[in-house]
Amino acid sequence: MTDNEKINPPISIQTLKRLPLYLGYLKSLDKDEIKIISSPIIAKALNLNEVQVRKDLASIKSGGRPKTGYLLEKLIISLEEYLGYGNMNEAVLVGVGCLGCSLLKYNGFENYGMKILVGFDVDESVIGTEINGKRIFPISKLKDLCQRLHINIGIITVTGESAQEVCDLLLEAGIQAIWNFTSIQLNVPDGIIVQNENIASSLAVLSKHLKKKSKVRK
Ligand SMILES: NC(=O)c1ccc[n+]([C@@H]2O[C@H](COP(=O)([O-])OP(=O)(O)OC[C@H]3O[C@@H](n4cnc5c(N)ncnc54)[C@H](O)[C@@H]3O)[C@@H](O)[C@H]2O)c1
Structure with missing residues (x-):
């Protein structure tokens, strides 16, 4: 494992494929109304396993506490940065x-x-x-x-x-x-x-x- 991989371990293709789903869902939420979002809520909305969602989001170092919640805007930015969507x-x-x-x-x-x-x-x-x-x-x-x-x-x-x-x-x-x-x-x-x-x-x-x-x- 390289030093870079120790800091940011590679994620599986399956996790990578789920990240745009999370992003799409989070972006569909009303940011004025919802400031914090938890992994159980994301899991329920997307019909996914809660543990899976928590692990996926942990792998992108999104911060926040899975059960209490992630700051919605921060989580969106983390996902976009991870997926390289910032640069078109x-x-x-x-x-x-x-x-x-x-x-x-x-x-x-x-x-x-x-x-x-x-x-x-x-x-x-x-x-x-x-x-x-x-x-x-x-x-x-x-x-x-x-x-x-x-x-x-x-x-x-x-x-x-x-x-x-x-x-x-x-x-x-x-x-x-x-x-x-x-x-x-x-x-x-x-x-x-x-x-x-x-x-x-x-x-x-x-x-x-x-x-x-x-x-x-x-
Ligand atoms: N991935 C999928 O799930 C999926 C679904 C449908 C079709 N396909 C595949 O997508 C491809 C396109 O399907 P389609 O139904 O649109 O076919 P199509 O025949 O309608 O379109 C193919 C286009 O490619 C052009 N073309 C052929 N050779 C070329 C070349 N050397 N340089 C530039 N253009 C060239 C043709 O002029 C045509 O406009 C096929 O290979 C098909 O098997 C994949």
Whole structure:
């Protein structure tokens, strides 16, 4: 363990994935009315285990006393700082088809520290258009634009067969983190983070649950 890790021990991916849930809930509260919030209340609102919530919040060194409560505003700031939401990360999206279009239309990512600036595609019918104020450029402009704008995140929503080629282009353009919506496992060098997103995995959990229930009914 490095000295830095001793001071701030790494947290699990599961905990990390819950932190935006806490933040979303806390931000939905009326700050004029609620000054202090306790872990049992957060747990109840989010249908989570109380001990889990307490442990998660302890791991970000949010201060406060779990049972008596955390200062709401302070806790929000701690979570935002931990998640790096204070610095807005700028992203580009490649593949402006059905899925890409929906992501470009969604403004909620900005609440989670990511702003999609522009899109890229090879399809002449979308190049030059704007979706939700975001201009769509030809893929040939990707390297130049990403380098000029110092973009860190690349979102890949192209068809599977183009995924690796697009990933390579993004890396050449200096991208450090890739949000991959295709089902392709991308090859990237060390130091580059890839987050794979797959709706089908969540659907599998639902299907399995329904299958179990229908067996019980029979
Ligand atoms: N992660 C998920 O849960 C999930 C859900 C739905 C779709 N998908 C995946 O997302 C991807 C997009 O799905 P879709 O339904 O939006 O497809 P789509 O065919 O509607 O869109 C793909 C877009 O990518 C563009 N494209 C293809 N090759 C390109 C390249 N080399 N450079 C730039 N643009 C390129 C196409 O012109 C098109 O506009 C697919 O890989 C699909 O499997 C994932």
